[in-house]
Amino acid sequence: MKEYFSNIWVGLSTIAIGMKVTFKHLFVPAVTIQYPNVRVELPERERNRLYVNMDDCIGCDQCSRACPVSCIEIETVKGLPTEDLGKTSNGKKKALWVTKFNIDFAKCCYCQLCVFPCPTECIYMTDVYEFSEFQRNNLIYDFVTLTPEEREQKKLNYQKFEAEKAAKKPVTPAAEIKAEVKVKTETPPTSSDNSQQSNLKEPGENKGS
Amino acid sequence: MMYDFFVDLLGNEILAAIVTGVPPLVFILVFVLFAVWLERKVSAHMQDRLGPMRTGWHGYLQTIADLIKLIQKEDISASANDKPLFNLAPVLVFAGTYAAFAAIPFSSYYIGSNLDLGIFFIIGISGLVVAGILMAGWSSNNKYSMLGAMRSAAQIISYEIPTIIVVLTVVMITRTLNLHTLSEMQTGYFWNWMIFGGPTAGLEKFLLIPLMFIGFLIIYTSMLAEVNRTPFDIPEAESELVSGYHTEYSGMKFAMFFLAEYANMFAVSAIVSALFLGGYQSPIGYLGNLFDAPWLIPVEQFFWFTAKGTFFVFVQMWLRWTLPRLRVDQLMALCWKYLIPIAFINLIIVGLITVL
Numbered sequence: 001m002k003e004y005f006s007n008i009w010v011g012l013s014t015i016a017i018g019m020k021v022t023f024k025h026l027f028v029p030a031v032t033i034q035y036p037n038v039r040v041e042l043p044e045r046e047r048n049r050l051y052v053n054m055d056d057c058i059g060c061d062q063c064s065r066a067c068p069v070s071c072i073e074i075e076t077v078k079g080l081p082t083e084d085l086g087k088t089s090n091g092k093k094k095a096l097w098v099t100k101f102n103i104d105f106a107k108c109c110y111c112q113l114c115v116f117p118c119p120t121e122c123i124y125m126t127d128v129y130e131f132s133e134f135q136r137n138n139l140i141y142d143f144v145t146l147t148p149e150e151r152e153q154k155k156l157n158y159q160k161f162e163a164e165k166a167a168k169k170p171v172t173p174a175a176e177i178k179a180e181v182k183v184k185t186e187t188p189p190t191s192s193d194n195s196q197q198s199n200l201k202e203p204g205e206n207k208g209s
Numbered sequence: 210m211m212y213d214f215f216v217d218l219l220g221n222e223i224l225a226a227i228v229t230g231v232p233p234l235v236f237i238l239v240f241v242l243f244a245v246w247l248e249r250k251v252s253a254h255m256q257d258r259l260g261p262m263r264t265g266w267h268g269y270l271q272t273i274a275d276l277i278k279l280i281q282k283e284d285i286s287a288s289a290n291d292k293p294l295f296n297l298a299p300v301l302v303f304a305g306t307y308a309a310f311a312a313i314p315f316s317s318y319y320i321g322s323n324l325d326l327g328i329f330f331i332i333g334i335s336g337l338v339v340a341g342i343l344m345a346g347w348s349s350n351n352k353y354s355m356l357g358a359m360r361s362a363a364q365i366i367s368y369e370i371p372t373i374i375v376v377l378t379v380v381m382i383t384r385t386l387n388l389h390t391l392s393e394m395q396t397g398y399f400w401n402w403m404i405f406g407g408p409t410a411g412l413e414k415f416l417l418i419p420l421m422f423i424g425f426l427i428i429y430t431s432m433l434a435e436v437n438r439t440p441f442d443i444p445e446a447e448s449e450l451v452s453g454y455h456t457e458y459s460g461m462k463f464a465m466f467f468l469a470e471y472a473n474m475f476a477v478s479a480i481v482s483a484l485f486l487g488g489y490q491s492p493i494g495y496l497g498n499l500f501d502a503p504w505l506i507p508v509e510q511f512f513w514f515t516a517k518g519t520f521f522v523f524v525q526m527w528l529r530w531t532l533p534r535l536r537v538d539q540l541m542a543l544c545w546k547y548l549i550p551i552a553f554i555n556l557i558i559v560g561l562i563t564v565l
């Protein structure tokens with residue numbers, strides 16, 4: 001009999017306790033974040049989409065070699081001795097035209113291993129994490145700032161230069177330089193050209209509010 | 210009341226009966242739209258979430274969006290279903306619930322039919338729901354649906370006993386089954402409500418308060434079980450039976466079960482408030498009396514009635530998101546070992562008090 005009444009008491013009192021807890025939670029601010037409208041502040045070292053600042057890239061290929069999934073593809077062409085490719089922001093002289101710098105974000109595992117070897121700190125992680133695509137091909141990002149024609153031109157220039165060097169001996173250097181200058185005026189180096197691929201965003205553009 | 214009014218107005222009994230059916234239906238639909246939204250918001254906020262937020266201000270149009278989705282859905286019925294019963298079941302479940310609204314006094318003027326057997330009619334007609342649920346479970350030809358329906362029937366029939374006993378205790382004091390008269394007896398201020406002893410006075414009232422409070426707890430618990438809400442939702446126990454008797458239903462037929470469930474929640478809360486909390490009577494007097502505007506009183510009464518009903522619906526939701534589900538044996542033990550004996554003892558004591 002005693003157990004019977006204690007059962008009733010325990011039942012009712014524990015219900016009351018439980019209801020008190022849930023009622024308190026009714027007024028606890030929700031932890032939900034209204035995602036597309038409100039975004040969480042990302043941690044400082046968050047790893048998201050990579051960005052390559054081609055102004056600083058010297059085409060050393062170290063990032064590509066560090067990549068565990070081989071998602072970075074780099075092709076370079078030597079610059080001609082007469083060409084001035086400019087300097088990187090930390091004073092290194094650029095010697096190579098980067099004619100191909102593709103990162104396949106479908107393969108990328110966001111490990112950040114490519115970031116550390118870079119001697120000029122031109123490849124780094126941004127805070128952009130919304131770049132889904134319907135076509136997997138669209139995830140291959142082309143970071144090279146040269147136009148396709150310019151890339152062909154650079155390759156051609158170098159081949160020509162090599163060919164000329166092979167048959168060099170009798171050729172007067174002055175004439176050659178003249179020819180090179182002509183080529184150069186036709187296709188100015190685009191280190192100052194900021195036109196980028198449409199799907200490339202500057203870091204920080206998508207920063208959460 | 211409303212029926213008599215429409216008979217006078219239209220001069221035709223059949224037409225009046227049809228017209229009388231419209232306001233409760235409108236009320237049910239509006240209330241269900243609100244209650245489903247409320248349920249989602251209450252459950253979300255109790256779990257520190259936000260719930261629907263996209264459709265309108267804090268998602269208040271979410272139910273309408275869901276309704277549109279349900280209307281668009283394909284009406285699937287499996288080849289092994291018992292078609293006539295399968296199609297009839299949701300209608301029957303809703304009809305049972307809807308019929309109960311006929312005798313619920315929303316205000317002194319807004320009561321579908323002023324039956325002398327009001328509360329008896331409501332309890333009786335609610336039995337249709339059991340038949341509908343059993344039909345749904347059987348005709349689905351699905352073992353989970355069948356189990357859910359069996360459990361539901363066992364549960365509803367068991368829990369009708371304490372409900373009826375507690376109703377009897379109230380009726381012994383008021384000496385009427387008419388819900389309108391019952392509400393009128395509880396007029397005045399809140400200390401005239403049945404939970405505070407009703408319109409009795411002196412020692413009798415003092416003695417009745419604890420007994421009526423016990424009766425209120427019993428009837429609320431058993432009513433909760435009758436509408437299959439958590440912690441008594443074993444007929445639809447998601448973790449065991451997919452979703453019980455309406456597993457096989459889709460589209461509008463499912464919507465009818467849903468509608469019936471939420472309408473039932475209100476009907477039950479309305480009965481509890483009509484029996485114990487003064488029905489449509491205001492706890493603190495009427496503005497209509499204060500400003501000498503008699504037309505205001507029924508409006509206020511309607512407000513108080515829906516407020517009480519909605520409050521108890523809220524408590525049902527509150528309990529749902531607080532308590533875990535009972536086991537079948539616990540469910541039966543609660544009913545037969547606790548609620549029924551206590552309700553009987555309560556009945557006897559109240560009977561002695563009223564006789565003496």
